[in-house]
Amino acid sequence: MVTRFAPSPTGLLHLGHAASALAGWHAARTAGGRFLLRLEDIDPQRCRPGYAQAILEDLGWLGLDWDGEVRVQSGHLDDYRCVLGNLHRRGLLYECFCSRAAIARETALSVAAPHVSPDHVPLYPGTCRRLDPELRRRRSAAGEPFVLRLDMRSALAGLACTERALLARDADTGRDRQCHPERFGDVVLARRDVPASYHLCVTHDDWLQGVTLVVRGEDLLPATDVHRLLQALMGWTPPAWSHHHLLLDRDGRRLAKRDGAPTLRAMRADGMTAAHVRALAGFP
Template sequence: MTGPVLRFAPSPNGRLHLGHALSALLNFEMARDAGGRFLLRIEDIDVGRARPEFEQAIYEDLAWLGIAWEEPVRRQSEHFSDYEAALKTLKAQGLVYRSVATRKEIADEIASREAKDGKPWPRDPDGAPLYPFEPGDAPAGDAPPAWRLDMRAAIDRIGQPLSWQETGAGPDGETGEVAARPQAWGDVLVARKEVPTSYHLSVVVDDALEGVTHVVRGRDLFWSTSVHRLLQGLLGLPAPVYRHHRLILDDDGRKLSKSRRDTSLSELRAAGATPADIRRMVRL
């Protein structure tokens, strides 16, 4: 009997911080203790922000923490054909549609509807406004399209409630068998204008192709699992067991962020911190 397969999948658009250390250590030690496999994936589909120096820093930080991974490392930018094949499947099912609306056009439409209705436009679980156009109603144009999932059609195609097995806990303590709520996300992007995929599509394809059996990641991605379960169902992909762990917060109660340049592992190392210090700081 083979052991579990776990993965750590950072994006090389900044330096790793304590939140990444917690996730990487949990995945590595869970795989090691269960006699399983630990994979490293570089999620570099954001070609405009991914940097080679940040990817190299990921390897250095993880090695310093005592984490070892299997080779070769999967780099998403080298596997666009896998995501194109999945997108082709969704197109064949009639479940995606072209979208050339700009951010300004989307924002203007939302503002117009809020002014007309006198109430805020619905938001997704991350707090972002839902896409306001129906399939076929968005502005037309000759620009390269993004592709959006027709959420209502996709849910109708599945035809039954979706759920996932949660061994951690959600924001409100949800655990065990959790009912998926993909409709809360509206018509999500499955491919962007500049690359033939999105986070949601690539992550489910990668997990299936790599045989990942257990997904261990931060609680901020808890409700994203609803979209992932829907895509897994549409594409005929297996569903891993999920564990969403606590987040590392700053002094203001916000999760750590590369975009705000919160203190990185490399900065802590340069200041004299040891791997044991990092474990204490993330309460392991």
């Protein structure tokens, strides 16, 4: 068994992170397997080196160890460019020049439903997918900002017959779940300021590192559908998934950086021991 913990260094770790890291670590160590640590720092606007160092220190304080070197995604951009190039050559990517505001306006005027994808992003109406290829080339060559979107219809049509029924293995139940990536529409796989999306990087790295079990919060369950599609398109062996319940605050909201969830640093400063924090996270 190979599991991993893959935080983004956009802030300090909180109790929810500790629960997820401990769940993956415990699964690997119980099975005599490997536990990997990966830093998903592709977004240069939000990620900070100081937070990356703090992640290593906080995990060590909790008593977690990991196998091998920490994979830092920003050091492997060429890997992700190769995947994007592969998809582009196969006609599965296209440049989209629409702004977020333009997409919101168009979806608001549409009579079709649904208007929002499972990850709460306005469903892209496919405006630039219908652009004349030569016009798209000229706009791109002129330096007009764009994102790269996956042509969902072409991607699904291009799957081998054996992959048409995309299934994801639920490690907790031992059953396969039918995936429906079409609910996400033409997802963004790269931006000018973020050279590859979370969807692309996480599936690539899980395959590259031989991850066999992905342990993460249930809020990421819908994203599994997109990940299974990318794995099928690239011929990557999929892992199994275990999506654990989220820790909630007193108001019933999931613990999140943006809501000021108490950090492990703050807990330690208040005199809590690592054993106490592990117990709060469900791993005494």
